[in-house]
Amino acid sequence: MVMNRAVLSSLLAEQGVCVAATPAAVHGHHPMSGHDRKELYQRGSWGHSPADSVLEAWGSIKDLPVLSGCGVYDGTELHEASSILVHLSRGGAEVQIFAPDVPQMHVIDHIKGQPSEGETRNVLTESARIARGKITDLAKLTAVNHDAAIFPGGFGAAKNLSTFAVDGGTCKVNSHVERVLKEFHQAGKPIGLCCIAPVLAAKVLRGVEVTVGHEQEEGGKWPHAGTAEVIKALGAKHCVMGVTISFQQLGQRWRWTPDRPGPGCGCFSITCVHEAHVDQKNKVVTTPAFMCDTALHHIHDGIGAMVRKVLELAGR
Incomplete structure (x- = not known):
């Protein structure tokens, strides 16, 4: 173009x-013109134009973000969730938000960066803050009525959707999260994951390709680079990618x-x-997001690339 x-x-x-x-x-x-912007957005990776039918199908795509609470240290990363919702809206997707009805692992004081002793919160209730109250229990979700699933990051993915934050490669994934990942994968429907969330796919979907960014900290730019080695130990392929x-x-x-x-x-x-990395075989799309210490607009752009690819795959 x-x-x-x-x-x-x-x-x-x-x-x-x-x-x-x-x-x-x-x-x-x-x-x-609106037509020009539509054409540009249709091109997904800006330089690569998918089939014309892709954009026409986007308006009917039902996409579901799966949240893990509210707040980067004990739930969903709010900027990532917001960015996903913005890009889904721009792509014309119909959105329904889900979260599991389970207790949080713990509650973090986001000013002190420390656990709040004696305080408990519910993942579904906290996620409703981001969803503006319009949220559904993940237990009610099936892949039959939806076209794609997207998991934003935040430590909630590693604490509430799984035990990765505590157990690393031997972690357990929430039963409903595991079921959803397997259902969408078996149905050939795309899954998007960003930040730390790709570890969920690495744990559940054998041999999947994902990225959490770089594999070296590079002076603190990639503070969670060690996650890549755990992903590889799980049998997944880690693809080095920046933002x-x-x-x-x-x-x-x-x-x-x-x-x-x-x-x-x-x-x-x-x-x-x-x-964003696209595993074409498994229809899994991942982007590093806040695994990288970079400017917010770069995070937003990377998530935009992930969402566009998910919508393209869902429209095929």
């Missing part, structure tokens, strides 16, 4: 990115960063890379 710089600026502006355009670049430019967006300019690859926007030019070919 090729576009002039002004159209690129319009697209990026919608994502909160400012691009300085030259007068020549904007001459004769008109705001992007960045690369642009291709006139056949030469270059990286967009806030401090080095690249040479000014009127024509671009855009591809999103290093954002």
Whole structure:
């Protein structure tokens, strides 16, 4: 896909990115139409266009996020959940949110970063905060009436949906979570997981390919890099992947960063890379999200890539 710089600026502006355009670049430019934005979103990885039928089917796709509480240290990572919901909304999916009706492993004081002694909370009740009250017990979920499932991260995935935070590779997965993963997998329906949540797929689905980012901490940028080794020990394949967006300019690859926007030019070919890994065989899509210590908008973009791929797979 090729576009002039002004159209690129319009697209990026919608994502909160400012691009300085030259007068020549904007001459004769008109705001992007809804059709143009629809076409761009249809392209999933921006540079790769799926079948035309994919986007047309998105409006009827029923997608279900599975939450694990409310709060990064003892439940769902709120930014990841919100990003998933935003991208599902943009993709036209019909959303129903689920969570298991079980007690949290513990309650963390998010200011002190320590357990709150004597306090207990329920995963379903806490998840309802994110769902604005519209939430269903995971026990009632079957894959028959839904097209895709997505699991955001947060320590709740490792504490409430499983015992990974305590037991590592010998962990147990919540029985309903395990059932849902197996049902969707056996039905050939896509599953998306981000941040620490891919360990659930690694534990339940033998031989699955997932990513939790890099395998070295790299000076603290990837503080949970050791998770990759546990994933491999479970028999899954770990695919090293970052949380960045690369642009291709006139056949030469270059990286967009806030401090080095690249040479000014009127024509671009855009591809999103290093954002989400797709296991085509198992229809499992994963992205590192907050496994990486990076800017929030990069997390949002990576989750967007994951959601787009899940919707593409669900529409096939």
